[in-house]
Amino acid sequence: MKCEICGNDATTICPRCYRYICENCLDPTTDYCIDCSSFKRAQEEDYIRFVESLRRKIEFVERSMERCFECPLLKDEIMRSMRILKELEVTAKSVGFENLYDKILSIKDRVRNIGINYLVKFKMKTLKNK
Numbered sequence: 001m002k003c004e005i006c007g008n009d010a011t012t013i014c015p016r017c018y019r020y021i022c023e024n025c026l027d028p029t030t031d032y033c034i035d036c037s038s039f040k041r042a043q044e045e046d047y048i049r050f051v052e053s054l055r056r057k058i059e060f061v062e063r064s065m066e067r068c069f070e071c072p073l074l075k076d077e078i079m080r081s082m083r084i085l086k087e088l089e090v091t092a093k094s095v096g097f098e099n100l101y102d103k104i105l106s107i108k109d110r111v112r113n114i115g116i117n118y119l120v121k122f123k124m125k126t127l128k129n130k
């Protein structure tokens with residue numbers, strides 16, 4: 001088989017586009033062909049930008065905890081962030097997005113602490129109201 005990108009002898013198949021590719025057209029860090037590799041990198045960068053915006057959101061939640069404790073949005077935001085991070089962590093692991101994975105780990109504990117903080121405060125409040 002010939003490489004479908006450059007025409008040399010193909011050595012493998014790209015797991016994303018299923019084209020025959022040669023060693024020169026294979027990106028060893030992603031195991032994809034050079035075309036799919038740039039796509040994969042762009043995808044990871046998109047995810048990282050998304051986690052970055054999630055971090056800003058969660059920092060805002062942290063600051064507003066006292067002031068907006070009763071806001072239903074606050075709880076939703078915390079729970080949503082925890083769920084999204086968990087899903088992204090699975091994706092990052094299975095696809096091999098190492099940078100994304102590091103980024104997720106760097107804010108995961110923080111989000112969880114905010115969640116715990118919220119639950120503790122919530123419990124205290126309902127106890128007081130009894």
Ligand SMILES: [Zn+2]
Binds near residue numbers: 005007022023024025
């Ligand atoms: Zn090639």
Ligand SMILES: [Zn+2]
Binds near residue numbers: 015019
């Ligand atoms: Zn490909």
